[in-house]
Amino acid sequence: VDDPKNILAFPLPPPTKVPAKVLDVDKKTPDAHVPRDPRLIRLTGVHPFNVEAPLSDLYNEGFLTSPELFYVRNHGAVPVVRDEDIPNWELTVEGLVEYPIKLTLKELVADYEQVTCPITLVCAGNRRKEQNQVRKTKGFSWGAAGVSTALFTGTFMSELIKRARPTRRARYVCMEGADKLPNGFYGTSVKLNWVMDPNRGIMLAHKMNGEMLRPDHGQPLRAVIPGQIGGRSVKWLKKIIITDQPSDNWYHIYDNRVLPTSVSPDEAAANPAWWKDERYAIYDLSTNSAIAYPAHDEQLCVIGAPENYRVKGYAYGGGGRRVTRVEVSIDKGKTWRLSKIDYAEDKYRDAGPRELFGGTVDMTWRESSFCWCFWTCDVPVRELRDAKDILVRAMDESMNIQPRDMYWSVLGMMNNPWYRIAINQENDYLRFEHPTQPALIPGGWMERVKKAGGNLLNGYWGERIDGEEPEVP
Amino acid sequence: VDDPKNILAFPLPPPTKVPAKVLDVDKKTPDAHVPRDPRLIRLTGVHPFNVEAPLSDLYNEGFLTSPELFYVRNHGAVPVVRDEDIPNWELTVEGLVEYPIKLTLKELVADYEQVTCPITLVCAGNRRKEQNQVRKTKGFSWGAAGVSTALFTGTFMSELIKRARPTRRARYVCMEGADKLPNGFYGTSVKLNWVMDPNRGIMLAHKMNGEMLRPDHGQPLRAVIPGQIGGRSVKWLKKIIITDQPSDNWYHIYDNRVLPTSVSPDEAAANPAWWKDERYAIYDLSTNSAIAYPAHDEQLCVIGAPENYRVKGYAYGGGGRRVTRVEVSIDKGKTWRLSKIDYAEDKYRDAGPRELFGGTVDMTWRESSFCWCFWTCDVPVRELRDAKDILVRAMDESMNIQPRDMYWSVLGMMNNPWYRIAINQENDYLRFEHPTQPALIPGGWMERVKKAGGNLLNGYWGERIDGEEPEVP
Numbered sequence: 001v002d003d004p005k006n007i008l009a010f011p012l013p014p015p016t017k018v019p020a021k022v023l024d025v026d027k028k029t030p031d032a033h034v035p036r037d038p039r040l041i042r043l044t045g046v047h048p049f050n051v052e053a054p055l056s057d058l059y060n061e062g063f064l065t066s067p068e069l070f071y072v073r074n075h076g077a078v079p080v081v082r083d084e085d086i087p088n089w090e091l092t093v094e095g096l097v098e099y100p101i102k103l104t105l106k107e108l109v110a111d112y113e114q115v116t117c118p119i120t121l122v123c124a125g126n127r128r129k130e131q132n133q134v135r136k137t138k139g140f141s142w143g144a145a146g147v148s149t150a151l152f153t154g155t156f157m158s159e160l161i162k163r164a165r166p167t168r169r170a171r172y173v174c175m176e177g178a179d180k181l182p183n184g185f186y187g188t189s190v191k192l193n194w195v196m197d198p199n200r201g202i203m204l205a206h207k208m209n210g211e212m213l214r215p216d217h218g219q220p221l222r223a224v225i226p227g228q229i230g231g232r233s234v235k236w237l238k239k240i241i242i243t244d245q246p247s248d249n250w251y252h253i254y255d256n257r258v259l260p261t262s263v264s265p266d267e268a269a270a271n272p273a274w275w276k277d278e279r280y281a282i283y284d285l286s287t288n289s290a291i292a293y294p295a296h297d298e299q300l301c302v303i304g305a306p307e308n309y310r311v312k313g314y315a316y317g318g319g320g321r322r323v324t325r326v327e328v329s330i331d332k333g334k335t336w337r338l339s340k341i342d343y344a345e346d347k348y349r350d351a352g353p354r355e356l357f358g359g360t361v362d363m364t365w366r367e368s369s370f371c372w373c374f375w376t377c378d379v380p381v382r383e384l385r386d387a388k389d390i391l392v393r394a395m396d397e398s399m400n401i402q403p404r405d406m407y408w409s410v411l412g413m414m415n416n417p418w419y420r421i422a423i424n425q426e427n428d429y430l431r432f433e434h435p436t437q438p439a440l441i442p443g444g445w446m447e448r449v450k451k452a453g454g455n456l457l458n459g460y461w462g463e464r465i466d467g468e469e470p471e472v473p
Numbered sequence: 474v475d476d477p478k479n480i481l482a483f484p485l486p487p488p489t490k491v492p493a494k495v496l497d498v499d500k501k502t503p504d505a506h507v508p509r510d511p512r513l514i515r516l517t518g519v520h521p522f523n524v525e526a527p528l529s530d531l532y533n534e535g536f537l538t539s540p541e542l543f544y545v546r547n548h549g550a551v552p553v554v555r556d557e558d559i560p561n562w563e564l565t566v567e568g569l570v571e572y573p574i575k576l577t578l579k580e581l582v583a584d585y586e587q588v589t590c591p592i593t594l595v596c597a598g599n600r601r602k603e604q605n606q607v608r609k610t611k612g613f614s615w616g617a618a619g620v621s622t623a624l625f626t627g628t629f630m631s632e633l634i635k636r637a638r639p640t641r642r643a644r645y646v647c648m649e650g651a652d653k654l655p656n657g658f659y660g661t662s663v664k665l666n667w668v669m670d671p672n673r674g675i676m677l678a679h680k681m682n683g684e685m686l687r688p689d690h691g692q693p694l695r696a697v698i699p700g701q702i703g704g705r706s707v708k709w710l711k712k713i714i715i716t717d718q719p720s721d722n723w724y725h726i727y728d729n730r731v732l733p734t735s736v737s738p739d740e741a742a743a744n745p746a747w748w749k750d751e752r753y754a755i756y757d758l759s760t761n762s763a764i765a766y767p768a769h770d771e772q773l774c775v776i777g778a779p780e781n782y783r784v785k786g787y788a789y790g791g792g793g794r795r796v797t798r799v800e801v802s803i804d805k806g807k808t809w810r811l812s813k814i815d816y817a818e819d820k821y822r823d824a825g826p827r828e829l830f831g832g833t834v835d836m837t838w839r840e841s842s843f844c845w846c847f848w849t850c851d852v853p854v855r856e857l858r859d860a861k862d863i864l865v866r867a868m869d870e871s872m873n874i875q876p877r878d879m880y881w882s883v884l885g886m887m888n889n890p891w892y893r894i895a896i897n898q899e900n901d902y903l904r905f906e907h908p909t910q911p912a913l914i915p916g917g918w919m920e921r922v923k924k925a926g927g928n929l930l931n932g933y934w935g936e937r938i939d940g941e942e943p944e945v946p
Contacts, residue, residue: 193672193840258872260798260811279797284871318871324752325733333878334930338733367666395880398757398791399731399887403876404932405806407868414872457807459877459932 010347010361013151013209016066030077034215037068043140043439048074049216052145052438059292059314063344063374064118065148067208071230072216073123073146075186075251079178079215079236086212086220091204095174095242098165105206105220112155116359117201117226118348120316120371122147124229124256124282127290127415129436130406133446134456137412138265143438144290144419147316149371152224153359154205157240158196166192166242174247175223178236187249188232188256190225190283192242199368200320201226204237210357226370227320228283229414231256246278256282258409268410285318287402288416289326289375289394294432296443302385303428308378313419315341315375317396320368326375326394330387332460333404333418337377339392345371384430388463390421404459420445420461483820483834486624486682489539503550507688510541516613516912521547522689525618525911532765532787536817536847537591538621540681544703545689546596546619548659548724552651552688552709559685559693564677568647568715570637578679578693582831585628589832590674590699591821593622593789593844597702597729597755600763600888602909603879606919607929610885611738616911617763617892620789622844625697626832627678630713631669639665639715647720648696651709660722661705661729663698663756665715672841673793674699677710683830699843700793701756702887704729719751729755731882741883758791760875761889762799762848762867767905769916775858776901781851786892788814788848790869793841799848799867803860805933806877806891810850812865818844857903862934863894877932893918893934 019035026032029047040051052058053069061069081089087106094100103111125139126146132139161173173195176187195202203224206213213219218235225232231251246252257280259268268274291313294300300309315323322343327336345363353362379390393402406417422433422445436444446456454462492508499505502520513524525531526542534542554562560579567573576584598612599619605612634646646668649660668675676697679686686692691708698705704724719725730753732741741747764786767773773782788796795816800809818836826835852863866875879890895906895918909917919929927935 191840197670197672199666199670260800261809262800262811279795279870282872286872322752327733327735333932336734338735367664397752398873399755399759399880400871400873401876401880403874404878405876407872407874459806 010351011063011344013064014061014066016068016209019068033080034078036216039069040072041143041438041441043142048076049078050074050140052143055143055145055290055292056295058145058148059312063371064150064209067150067211067214067217070148070150070208070217071123071146073230074179074216076179076181081215081219081236089220091221091237091240093160093164093240093242096167096170096244097242098167099163101160101164108155108160108204108221109206112159114153114155114359115203116151116153116356116361117203117363118149118151118345118371119201119224119226120147120149121224121230121233122285122288122316124231124413126288128412129438130446131408131412131415133436133450134406134408137408138410139412141436141439143436145438147314147372150208151210151357152203152205153207153210153357154203154224156198157202157204157223158198160204161192161195161240161242164242169244170242172243172246174241174243174249175234175237176239176241176249177234178238181251183250185238186234186251187247188234188252189243189247190228190232199366201366201368201370207357207359227285227318227368229256229285232283246281252281255411256413257411258282258407258413259411261408263410265410282413285316286414286416287315287317287323287394287396287400289313289315289392289402290419291390291392291421291434294390294421296432296434296437298432300381300384300430300432301428302381302430305381307380309381309384311377311379311390311392313375313392314372315394316372317369317394320370321396321398321400322369323373323394324397326377326392328377328379329391330379330383330389332389333391337379339375339377341373341375343369343371343373345369345373384423385425387423389423389461391418393418406457483824484536484817486537487534487539489541489682492541506553507551509689512542513545514616514911514914516615521549522551523547523613525616528616528618528763528765529768531618531621532785536844537623537682540623540684540687540690543621543623543690544596544619546703547652547689549652549654554688554692554709562693564694564710564713566633566637566713566715569640569643569717570715571640572637574633574637581628581633581677581694582679585632587626587628587832588676589624589626589829589834590676590836591622591624591818591844592674592697592699593620594697594703594706595620595758595761595789597704597886599761601885602911603919604881604885604888606909606923607879607881610881611883612885614909614912616909618911620787620845623681624683624830625676625678626680626683626830627676627697629671630675630677630696631671633677634665634668634713634715637715642717643715645716645719647714647716647722648707648710649712649714649722650707651711654724656723658711658722659707659724660720661707661725662716662720663701663705672839674839674841674843680830700758700791700841702729702758705756719754725754728884729886730884731755731880731886732884734881736883738883755887758789759887759889760788760790760796760867760869760873762786762788762865762875763892764863764865764894764907767863767894769905769907769910771905773854773857773903773905774901775854775903778854780853782854782857784850784852784863784865786848786865787845788867789845790842790867793843794869794871794873795842796846796867797870799865801850801852802864803852803856803862805862806864810852812848812850814846814848816842816844816846818842818846857896858898860896861936862896863905864891866891879930
C-alpha cells in the first residue's frame, strides 16, 4: 500500500451496511440465525433463501456488489457456525491423493499464500423467468439480477491440492459443503486440470469484499470457480475429494444441466440416462448481457428530452473469455450500434501486485477475464420515438455471440438470447418494458404478448412482424 | 506398436495419391513447381492457390483428409524448397528471450521430443460465400469445405520456447513464414501463455499424415495452432519472435478480424483504428456445423424410398471446446431432434501412448478436443416430404450455440449461423439445395431467394413466413 492514488485506481467495495437484524419472515425458518437485507427479492417463497436484488439496485452498486445485495442460491438451511468455531473449521483433501490433508481454516490462512481477486458469480438460472414464460421449467424464476461481483480473498485451490499429490488416475475435484439437504450434502465437481491451471484462478475463499464471508455466502469457507456457473462454487466447504470420475452427488447429477431442448419433462423424468451424460453438465458461463437502464416501467417524456438517452447495462462471458463487443439495436436486429464497454477488472490488472484485505492482488500476468463489464450506448431520443424495442447482445473473444433464439430446456438454464426491452408509446411518453419481472412479480412484455396469443418463439418475440399478417392458425 | 488391433482402433489416413504432375493451369504461375490435385475448387482464380475440395469428396474421405484434398490458403507463391535443403531449413527463436535459438529442422527433429496428433484446421473464411450473398465482403467465397483434418507430427512449440527462456515482459509469440508477399512476409501472433499451456497443444509440425508436409501445406515446417483459425498456423515457418505486443505484421492487422457489423467497408478503409483494436482479432474458432448429405442438387425419389433418410455432416468447436450436441430441425427451428455424434478424436485418446509416424500419440491426459466430429440424424422420409428445409446447429461444451442470424462484417469471417438446406418438391422427387456453391459456381437457395427479392437477413432466410404476407416495401 505504497501510493493511495494507485489504490484508488481500482474500485473498492461500495458502502456496506451489514444487516444486523433477523427479518420477521425468517424467524420461523431454519435460517432464524441469519440477518438479511429486506430489499432482496425472494424467488422460492420464504425458505430456502434464493434471492436477487432489484436490477436497478444491483446495477447502481457499480462494479462490486455489497454482500447484502449479492444474489444468493441456497438449497436448504444455512449451516450454523458459531464465531468461536470459525478458526477451527475443518477442511479435508482426500480421495486419489498420496498425502490426504486435514486442516483448519486458521491453518489454511496461516500456511498458504493469500490472494485477493474480483470475481463475478452468476447463477446458471439467471434470466430463467423468460424461459418460464415460454414454458414452465423445473426451475424457479430468476430475473436478470442473478449475477454479482465481489473481491474474494483466499488461497488458490491448486496450492492445497499440490501438497496432497494427486495420483496418476486423478481427473476430477469433487467438493462437498456442510449444507445437509434431502439428497445428502450439496456437492459437485470440476476437472482437476482446470483447478491446476493458474489462468483459471480457482480459489478457496474466506473473505468477500474484505470482510469474513457472511452466512448466506458460505461462511466461513467456500470454493470460488471463476468463469463458471455459481453452482460449482460450493459454499460452507468441508471436503475436497479427488476422483477419476465426475461427482456422483445428487445435486451434481440432477441440477445445472442443459438437456437437449427435445427432451420433455416427462422424458427427463422417465430416463435417468439424460442426467448422467456429462456432455450436458454446465461449467463455463455463456456470453450474456442485460439492460439495466431504461428500467422496467421507466418513463421518458419526449417533450424537452435531452438529445440522447443513455442505454446502460452489464455483460459477461464464460471461462475467462472476455466480452469484446456489446451491440444495441432499435430496429429488431436489422442494424446494430456499438456500445462503449468499461472493463473495471482491468484496473486491478493494471495496478500491479499490491496487498488488499490480507491477500495479494496480482493479475498483471493473467489474461483471462472473470468479471462482468458495464456498457453504455447513447441513442438519439428522436430515434427511440420511432422504435418498438431496444435489443442488446454481447460477443466474447471467441466470437461467441448471444443468439436471437431462446434455448429452452427442462431445467431452464443458461438463458442468453438478446435481451429485449419493449417501448410503449403513451402520449408524450415512452414507457419501457423489460421482458419479465423476477419471481412471481407480474409485468413485462412476455406476459403481455403471451396473453395476447403471440408465439414467443417465432423469432420476433411473439409480436406481429411489421406489415405482415398474423400466422394462420 | 505392440498390438496391431489397437492401432486399428483409431483411424489411419485414407489412401493418398501424391499428385505427381504440375497441372497445366499452374505452369505459368510462380507455383509451377507444385503438383496438385485437379479436384480442388479454386477460389481466387488460378493464383494464389486458395482451394477447397468438393464438400462430398471431403466428407467421404472420413475423419482424416488426405493432403491432396486438404484445403489450402496461400497468400502468394509457394516458397521453393529443394529436397536437399530441407534438413538444413533454419528456424530462429528471438526477441524477448534470454537465449536466442537458431536451429535446423534436422536438429529440431533430433533434439526435441516428437508427438503425433490429429488436428482439424479451419479457415476463418469457411462458409463465407453465404456472407457474400448477403453483401459483398472483402474476402473470397469459401463454401463449407474450408476445413480439414490431419495427423500432424512435430514438437510442442513450448519445448523450444522454454529453452530460449522468455523474459518477464514476454507476452506474445510472433511467427513469420518464408512466403514473401506485397506487404512483407506472412506473419501473425498468439499469446505466449497459450503456447505454454499443454492443454492447447500448439505444435511445430513437419509431417502430415505420416509424410513430409507437402509444399502447399508449409513444407518443410509449419506452426499448428489447434482450436484456432488456420490463419494463425503459419506455414514455411522461419522465425519465432517473442514480444510484449501482438504482431505488427500487415497480415496480422488487416486480416482475420471480425470488425463490428456496423463498420462499413468505407468506414473500415478510412479509419485504421478499427484494425488495430486487438478485441476484433480472431483466435478461437467458433462453433460451427454443416450438412454434407443430402448433397447439393441431390434428389430423393419418395416413391419406394426407405423409411428414413440419414442426414450427415460435420461439426467443430473452438479453443479445444468439444461439440456436445448437434441438432436438426425440419420445421424452421420450431423443434429440434438430436443427432448422433461420432468423435473419432477420442479413439486416439483411448488408445493410450504409442508411436505413430515418428511421434508419440499421447492424448490420454488431454481433455481438450481439437478435431471435428461427424454427426448423423435419421429423418423419416414421410416427414421430409412435408418439410421446406433441413437446418442444423451445434452447441459446444460452454453451451455456445450456432445462432439463427448471420454476423456480417467487412472481411466476412467466422460465418456460423444454422446451416440450411432447402427442399424443393419436384413431382415424386425431393431436390435438396445447399445455401451456396463455393467460388463463383452458381446455385444454391441464397442466390435464388436474393434474385426473387427476398431479404436474406429477415430471420427466415429471406423466404416468406408461412401464412404471412411479404413485407410492405
